[in-house]
Amino acid sequence: ExxxxxxxxxxxxxxxxxxxxxxxxxxxxxxxxxxxxxxxxxxxxxxxxxxxxxxxxxxxxxxxxxxxxxxxxxxxxxxxxxxxxxxxxxxxxxxxxxxxxxxxxxxYPIEVNDTRGIVWYKHSAREFADMIVDQFDELLRQSARQPLVCPISLHPFVVGRPYRVPALRRALEHIARHRERIWLTRPGEICAHVERL
Incomplete structure (x- = not known):
């Protein structure tokens, strides 16, 4: 534990x-x-x-x-x-x-998950960051018609390696630039919102 x-x-x-x-x-x-x-x-x-x-x-x-x-x-x-x-x-x-x-x-993301993307599929940090950006951009485009969730799964022992951090930072900064159009939140808050619908 x-x-x-x-x-x-x-x-x-x-x-x-x-x-x-x-x-x-x-x-x-x-x-x-x-x-x-x-x-x-x-x-x-x-x-x-x-x-x-x-x-x-x-x-x-x-x-x-x-x-x-x-x-x-x-x-x-x-x-x-x-x-x-x-x-x-x-x-x-x-x-x-x-x-x-x-x-x-x-x-929950299977593909936009560093253990799968980097460890299993052997993507570089830049390729994984590109996956994050492309996933986010496409879901943001599709969310004009309906609300969508864009989860990203990160594990410090994988993507937290110093040589992988710059690419991840660029991807997260890309997402943050759209802050006025998205809800950066936790799954429990999404659950509470859905329960109120």
Missing amino acids: VYEAAPDIPERLRKRGDEIVGHGATNSEGQEHMSEAEERALIARVTTTIEKHEGRRPIGWMSPWLSNSPVTLDLLQEAGYRYTMDWTMDDQPVWLRTRSGRLLAMP
Whole structure:
């Protein structure tokens, strides 16, 4: 657990006002082969740990490796989660049915994700930054007709390498230049907005 192994990381995220979401106990513990009881216990353990350290329960969940069992969505909804980032099928939030109610599928980027783009596909930092800019520009163009979400997934151990930072900075500066036309926010705020519609 990051709270025990590297407590300075959650402290920095907390000070910055970042949203903490459930993401399993470790990224090597997938949920797809767990029994319902094992998976329920995992979700409860992660939720309790976050609540203990953050003072509130998380409302969002992202399974390690986006791995789901046949009952993951049911268990998340029953545990009080309001959204998941495991289903990557749209550029808008989509309501999913579970056995106990609905759960929001929040867009999550598979391609505009540094682990996939840089580590798996071997794109250079510049190529990855170009992907970010092109994704953003096209979604901004399409958003003239409907609201869309443009998530970007970044991992400090990948894109945070000094030789990769300048290209990332250029991409983020490009996005920031459009600040008056976009809503820079967190998934929990998007979820709250969708729930009010």
